[in-house]
Amino acid sequence: xxxxxxxxxATREHILHAASRLMTLKGYHSTSLDDVLRASGVGKGxxxxxxxSKEELGYAMLDRIILGFVERxxxxxxxxxxxxxxDRVRCFFDRVLEAxxxxxxxxxxxxxxxxxxxxxxxxxxxxxxxxxFTRWRARLTDALAEAQAQESLGPECDxxxxxxxxxxxxxGAILLTKVTKDIQIMEACVGExxxxxxxxxxxxx
Amino acid sequence: xxxxxxxxxATREHILHAASRLMTLKGYHSTSLDDVLRASGVGKGxxxxxxxSKEELGYAMLDRIILGFVERxxxxxxxxxxxxxxDRVRCFFDRVLEAxxxxxxxxxxxxxxxxxxxxxxxxxxxxxxxxxFTRWRARLTDALAEAQAQESLGPECDxxxxxxxxxxxxxGAILLTKVTKDIQIMEACVGExxxxxxxxxxxxx
DNA sequence: CTGTCTGTACCAACTAGTCGGTACATAACT
DNA sequence: AGTTATGTACCGACTAGTTGGTACAGACAG
Numbered sequence: 001x002x003x004x005x006x007x008x009x010a011t012r013e014h015i016l017h018a019a020s021r022l023m024t025l026k027g028y029h030s031t032s033l034d035d036v037l038r039a040s041g042v043g044k045g046x047x048x049x050x051x052x053s054k055e056e057l058g059y060a061m062l063d064r065i066i067l068g069f070v071e072r073x074x075x076x077x078x079x080x081x082x083x084x085x086x087d088r089v090r091c092f093f094d095r096v097l098e099a100x101x102x103x104x105x106x107x108x109x110x111x112x113x114x115x116x117x118x119x120x121x122x123x124x125x126x127x128x129x130x131x132x133f134t135r136w137r138a139r140l141t142d143a144l145a146e147a148q149a150q151e152s153l154g155p156e157c158d159x160x161x162x163x164x165x166x167x168x169x170x171x172g173a174i175l176l177t178k179v180t181k182d183i184q185i186m187e188a189c190v191g192e193x194x195x196x197x198x199x200x201x202x203x204x205x
Numbered sequence: 206x207x208x209x210x211x212x213x214x215a216t217r218e219h220i221l222h223a224a225s226r227l228m229t230l231k232g233y234h235s236t237s238l239d240d241v242l243r244a245s246g247v248g249k250g251x252x253x254x255x256x257x258s259k260e261e262l263g264y265a266m267l268d269r270i271i272l273g274f275v276e277r278x279x280x281x282x283x284x285x286x287x288x289x290x291x292d293r294v295r296c297f298f299d300r301v302l303e304a305x306x307x308x309x310x311x312x313x314x315x316x317x318x319x320x321x322x323x324x325x326x327x328x329x330x331x332x333x334x335x336x337x338f339t340r341w342r343a344r345l346t347d348a349l350a351e352a353q354a355q356e357s358l359g360p361e362c363d364x365x366x367x368x369x370x371x372x373x374x375x376x377g378a379i380l381l382t383k384v385t386k387d388i389q390i391m392e393a394c395v396g397e398x399x400x401x402x403x404x405x406x407x408x409x410x
Numbered sequence: 411c412t413g414t415c416t417g418t419a420c421c422a423a424c425t426a427g428t429c430g431g432t433a434c435a436t437a438a439c440t
Numbered sequence: 441a442g443t444t445a446t447g448t449a450c451c452g453a454c455t456a457g458t459t460g461g462t463a464c465a466g467a468c469a470g
Contacts, residue, residue, distance in 0.1 A: 011449075025325060025326075026325070027326075029232070032425065032426085034426095042450085042451095044426095044428090045430095045451055046451065048427070049448085049450070053427080054426065106325055107325060108324070112380060113321050115380060115383070116317065116380060117235075117321065117322060119313070119384045120313070120383065121230075121231055121232075121235065126384060126386075133384060134385075161397065162397065164390050164397075165374070165378075165393060165394050168374060168381050168390075172372070172373030172374055172376035172377030172380070173370075175376050176369065176373050176376065178320065179320040179324045180339075181331075181335075185373075189369060192366065192367065192370035196400075198404070199401065199403070199404050216415085237458075239458080249417080249418085249462090250415090250416060250419095253462080254414085258460080259459095
């Protein structure tokens with residue numbers, strides 16, 4: 001074995017990696033345990049050593065997806081306080097658009113997909129997913145509120161409401177892009193979302 | 206024969222009715238044939254007399270869903286030419302919101318759900334779903350273009366692009382409402398969508 | 411009798427999950 | 441030292457139940 005195999009439980013990681021990939025592509029129900037096992041090269045007994053059920057694997061995979069989304073997409077845009085708050089939001093739009101372009105309109109939004117598949121069918125997943133969207137929206141709300149405090153957003157705007165709408169707009173755009181396989185729709189929607197910000201914009205735009 | 210409906214093949218209708226209900230709630234893959242059979246009280250042999258596969262049932266169910274959506278939601282708003290075009294659009298928003306309220310945030314958008322579940326996994330369904338969204342958007346585009354011709358929408362607005370965005374906004378709003386089970390989010394998003402129209406609105410609003 | 415329907419029995423493939431058993435490293439006891 | 445025990449990591453056959461789909465015999469009309 002190579003010296004680099006210091007990894008504490010590489011097997012668990014293998015499983016999670018394969019599961020995330022498959023489930024974000026095919027969904028939770030349509031990804032069988034055997035699919036995951038085949039893709040990760042792990043035996044069944046070994047799987048049940050690390051996870052007590054498929055459900056628990058699902059939860060772990062969800063945590064992994066969230067982490068990836070937060071680290072790769074959300075934080076890079078919102079962590080830099082020197083950037084103007086509305087520009088942080090715009091940066092985020094562009095990043096989501098770019099991600100969609102890179103994936104060739106395949107896969108859609110992992111969180112949106114799971115939300116659509118499981119919200120009405122599995123309360124545990126629903127709650128976790130709702131929490132994710134809330135956290136996501138909170139990041140946007142904060143930036144919008146900051147913009148409002150700086151008077152680059154009008155006082156008639158409710159940052160929380162606007163944040164909901166922006167999340168919804170992005171999710172819907174991703175879905176439409178996924179089903180039509182046409183990235184231009186994503187571009188159009190991001191353009192409209194940016195224009196929507198102008199609706200409340202005061203001062204230099 | 207009764208004057209109203211002769212019930213040409215009631216069994217087929219029973220199956221379709223049960224299938225639509227179950228599949229819009231639980232999704233295509235998670236609805237088994239036995240589920241449909243149990244719910245409709247139809248035997249298996251009988252089922253395969255009317256449908257040659259589950260896939261074909263899915264297509265038929267999709268057609269049924271579309272028809273219902275068009276007849277119950279789309280047409281009532283857009284068929285009346287005497288209503289101002291932008292009011293037709295607003296009426297449509299309200300109708301979608303109302304539908305969501307009546308269903309207690311359960312189920313989401315049948316077409317959106319199927320799009321999310323099947324777009325990357327079943328090309329046949331993807332194409333049909335893409336076509337639906339296109340037709341839906343076309344209805345909006347026409348109304349918006351008419352508004353533009355009447356100069357109640359500014360010339361800088363691209364009706365096709367705006368229509369995409371409105372569909373995306375609605376789909377995203379329904380998804381967010383489904384996962385959070387909070388109708389207020391739907392209301393907020395519809396409010397923002399209406400506000401978005403104002404962005405391009407000229408003349409008396 | 412003939413063609414349209416319908417129910418029952420059945421199939422192979424697949425599902426999540428369980429089982430007994432193995433390999434191996436570290437520790438504990440003598 | 442030697443050997444006995446313990447915990448971790450792993451395997452693949454197996455179970456019970458479900459999946460979509462088929463075969464076929466009977467019913468019921470014209």
